[in-house]
Amino acid sequence: MTEEEARLQRTYYTIPIGPTHPSLKEPLQFSFDLEGERVVDVEIKPGWNHRGLEVLGMKRNPLQTLYLAERLCGICSVSHLITFSRAVENALGIAVPPRAEYIRVIIAELERIHSHILWAGVAAHELGFDTLLHLTWRVREQVMDILELLTGNRVNYALVTIGGVRRDITREQEPLVRQALRYYKDLLEMLVDAFLHDPTIELRTRDVGVLSYKDALELMAVGPTARASGVKKDIRVDQPYLAYPALELEPITPDLFRPEVHGDVYDKIIVRLLEVEQSIGLIEQALEKMPEGEIGRATKEEMTELLVQIKKREGEGIGRHEAPRGELFHYIRFQRDSEIPILWKVKCPTYSNLMSYRPMFQGAQIADIPIIIACIDPCIACMDRVIVRRDGREETWQIAQLLAKSWEKTRRLKG
Amino acid sequence: MEPNGLAESFQARFGPRIRATRIDEIRSNLGIYSYPVIWFEIDREILHEAVAHLITFQFPHLATISGRDLGGELELCYHFSIGYGQRRGEQSVNFRFTVPKADPKVRSICDLIPGALTAEREKIEFLGVEFEGIPDSRNIFLPYDMEGHPWRKDAAGVKGTWLE
Numbered sequence: 001m002t003e004e005e006a007r008l009q010r011t012y013y014t015i016p017i018g019p020t021h022p023s024l025k026e027p028l029q030f031s032f033d034l035e036g037e038r039v040v041d042v043e044i045k046p047g048w049n050h051r052g053l054e055v056l057g058m059k060r061n062p063l064q065t066l067y068l069a070e071r072l073c074g075i076c077s078v079s080h081l082i083t084f085s086r087a088v089e090n091a092l093g094i095a096v097p098p099r100a101e102y103i104r105v106i107i108a109e110l111e112r113i114h115s116h117i118l119w120a121g122v123a124a125h126e127l128g129f130d131t132l133l134h135l136t137w138r139v140r141e142q143v144m145d146i147l148e149l150l151t152g153n154r155v156n157y158a159l160v161t162i163g164g165v166r167r168d169i170t171r172e173q174e175p176l177v178r179q180a181l182r183y184y185k186d187l188l189e190m191l192v193d194a195f196l197h198d199p200t201i202e203l204r205t206r207d208v209g210v211l212s213y214k215d216a217l218e219l220m221a222v223g224p225t226a227r228a229s230g231v232k233k234d235i236r237v238d239q240p241y242l243a244y245p246a247l248e249l250e251p252i253t254p255d256l257f258r259p260e261v262h263g264d265v266y267d268k269i270i271v272r273l274l275e276v277e278q279s280i281g282l283i284e285q286a287l288e289k290m291p292e293g294e295i296g297r298a299t300k301e302e303m304t305e306l307l308v309q310i311k312k313r314e315g316e317g318i319g320r321h322e323a324p325r326g327e328l329f330h331y332i333r334f335q336r337d338s339e340i341p342i343l344w345k346v347k348c349p350t351y352s353n354l355m356s357y358r359p360m361f362q363g364a365q366i367a368d369i370p371i372i373i374a375c376i377d378p379c380i381a382c383m384d385r386v387i388v389r390r391d392g393r394e395e396t397w398q399i400a401q402l403l404a405k406s407w408e409k410t411r412r413l414k415g
Numbered sequence: 416m417e418p419n420g421l422a423e424s425f426q427a428r429f430g431p432r433i434r435a436t437r438i439d440e441i442r443s444n445l446g447i448y449s450y451p452v453i454w455f456e457i458d459r460e461i462l463h464e465a466v467a468h469l470i471t472f473q474f475p476h477l478a479t480i481s482g483r484d485l486g487g488e489l490e491l492c493y494h495f496s497i498g499y500g501q502r503r504g505e506q507s508v509n510f511r512f513t514v515p516k517a518d519p520k521v522r523s524i525c526d527l528i529p530g531a532l533t534a535e536r537e538k539i540e541f542l543g544v545e546f547e548g549i550p551d552s553r554n555i556f557l558p559y560d561m562e563g564h565p566w567r568k569d570a571a572g573v574k575g576t577w578l579e
Contacts, residue, residue: 047556052565090452096444220477220530231500233476238498238505245448245503318452318494318507320478329478331494345481352478355530 017369017402028378030357034366042361044354054344061339062088062162062310062332063303069330070156072346075115078107079323080330080346081160086241087330088162091317092310100164101243102290106177107150107159108242108321109279109286113184114143115324116272116279119377120195123269126370127204128407132194139187146180149173162306164296174287181280188277195269196257203413205265209360209372212263219355223326224271225376227253229263235322247285252278265375272377311339325349325377350378367409370402418451418506421472425455428468432458452507459512462493463522469508470527473497480534482542484568488513489542491521514544523549541566 017030027048033040053072057065062084069084070077082104089096117140124132144154150169151157159165169177195201211221216229226233234251236244252274254267261267297306316333326349333343353376360372422436435456442449457465469475478494492511498504514521523546524531536555538544543564546552553559563570 045555047554047558050556055565090439090441098445101444217474218529220528222476233499235505237502238500239450239496239507240448240503241443243445245443246445251500316454318509320507327476327478329494331479331481331492343481343483345479347479351533352530354533 015366017373028373030369030373032361032366032369037365037367039361039364039366039369042358044357046354054346057344058341061307062341063307065341065344066161067158069346070158073348074155075118076111076323076325076328077156078104078111078160079321079328080348082108082242083319083321083323083328083330084332085160085162085319086321087317087319087332088310089317090319091315091332091334092313093315094163094306094309096164097294097296098243098291099168099293100295102286103165103169103295104160105243105247105286106169106283107147107157107165109282110143110147110150112279112324113276114140114147115377116276117143117191119272119324119374120191120269122374122377123265123371124195126374126403126406127201128403128410129201135194136191139184139191142180142183146177149176161296161298164294164298166296166298168295169290177283177287181283184276184280188273188280191276192273195273196266200410200414201269202266204368204410205269205371207262207264208368209265209268209364209375210263211356211360213261215359216263216356219359220352221326221356222352223322223324223349224252224268224275225326225353225356227251228261228267228271230255230261233327235320235327239320241320243286243289246289247282249278249282265371268375307339310334311337316343323349326352350376353378365409366402367405370406418453421506421508422453422455425465425468429457429461429465432461434458448503450503450506452509454509454511457510457512459514459521462510462512463524463527465510466493466495466524466527469495469497473499475508475528477528477531477534480531480538482538482544482566484516484542484566485513486568488515489519489544491538491542491544493524516543519543520545520547522547525549540564543567 013034015032015034029045029048031043053068057068066081070081072080117136121133121136124136147157148154150173151159151167159167211229213230216226216231221231222233230253232251232253236249237251252271254261254270256274257270314334314336319330321328328349329347331345332341335342356376364372418438422438426433426436433455437454439452440449441452475495475497476499480491480493482489482491490513492509495508496505497508498506521544523535525535526548532551533555535546535549539546539552540554540557541564554561
């Protein structure tokens with residue numbers, strides 16, 4: 001049988017999902033090959049919202065690019081800013097005051113708390129637990145309020161700048177941060193109970209979307225996706241930066257909660273919930289150890305001076321940061337006599353985790369597609385539409401129908 | 416593995432085909448720790464062997480491949496790191512080389528590191544690099560039928576017909 005005949009004789013259907021709604025930050029298109037209810041293979045096409053930001057950054061000076069870098073992502077905006085600033089600081093040898101390094105850690109960890117809780121809500125929604133979704137998003141408001149208190153904004157905090165931060169954490173603000181941390185500490189037990197001790201959630205996520213240790217390593221998975229498969233990659237531990245060298249932390253893997261590592265969706269929930277606890281501890285340590293002193297430069301005169309310095313120097317630098325979703329990477333290179341970088345390359349965590357989808361989907365059921373898509377936390381739990389081709393006839397499925405299928409499975413399992 | 420030891424191991428293995436080596440020591444602003452970033456300028460022919468040599472230390476993490484158009488040539492830089500999983504043990508290792516635009520062929524490293532596929536496909540569409548032995552050479556972020564390479568300085572821009 002030739003390859004063409006084999007293709008014509010195949011018995012599976014192809015279902016394209018997405019590209020998603022263009023206003024969402026990570027629209028992706030999935031094309032699933034199905035044999036009955038089972039996924040045989042998947043093809044992923046990103047790039048539906050590629051805005052060419054790297055090229056824009058190569059037409060501006062780094063102070064202008066700060067605003068661009070922060071808007072690369074809405075959920076982890078300070079992560080991009082920290083990484084970009086570190087790339088520029090490493091390239092040009094700009095020192096940052098220790099107090100500013102601690103403030104960066106505090107904001108980065110607050111961001112991790114809000115991002116992981118947001119994800120937990122999305123995961124609950126995909127599984128059909130809408131009460132849990134509303135509960136998690138309600139408790140997330142507390143950390144958003146603290147971010148607003150410290151920086152003035154709920155998202156895009158505009159706090160980090162090259163060579164430091166722009167606002168200090170005052171003595172009056174510290175008790176409010178501690179109060180919020182206590183709130184989450186008390187809450188954590190309830191969240192762990194709701195997610196990890198619920199038999200239906202366990203049935204829906206245990207051995208679903210499995211990524212083996214070998215695949216996670218070879219496909220360059222990063223962040224909670226890698227750690228849930230037992231790959232201990234955490235830049236905060238492996239190559240510490242900011243104030244992390246002075247703080248106590250260990251990479252979180254699922255074996256801290258259950259003896260075995262499965263690499264499934266359940267393990268990814270474990271890692272993210274335990275990381276919320278870890279972030280609370282890190283912020284407490286940072287508040288404890290933070291020294292008094294300068295926080296960096298931010299006045300107009302100082303910024304002009306910084307630009308002059310950038311123009312005089314040349315060099316290349318790498319900034320890496322453990323964002324909520326994994327390794328964030330910025331590379332920047334400057335030439336003498338120009339403040340415009342000749343190269344700026346950004347690599348976000350989902351870029352690295354994209355290839356892990358394929359092994360995770362193989363053998364999965366249609367009803368598990370939403371939770372597997374959500375499990376690497378790509379923020380595309382907003383699937384647009386599904387077109388089902390049957391006998392040459394096309395049916396368009398809305399997101400609601402796909403979710404209904406997922407919810408139906410949960411109800412069936414509940415009996 | 417000491418950064419100097421790693422650099423010497425590469426120099427002993429490849430000799431003059433490693434054209435230059437630089438080790439940057441990135442110091443923590445708290446003054447208690449520093450980590451090395453190693454930059455190798457290499458011949459493009461040895462890329463595959465160099466990555467295979469790097470794997471003998473630890474299966475490396477590939478962040479991405481960066482690239483730019485120098486005019487007559489394309490410059491590529493592979494950003495690896497090894498030593499993850501050990502507290503303060505990770506060091507960055509970068510391989511940089513140029514390929515002429517008239518013959519932009521590079522041997523794919525996907526057989527060694529399957530996860531390099533996204534980064535390589537991105538370089539195909541944006542810079543017009545040709546990877547030999549790549550399992551999937553279609554565009555990834557750009558439309559499948561797009562012509563031209565946006566990161567090339569001679570890129571002609573968006574055609575009017577694409578906007579219709």
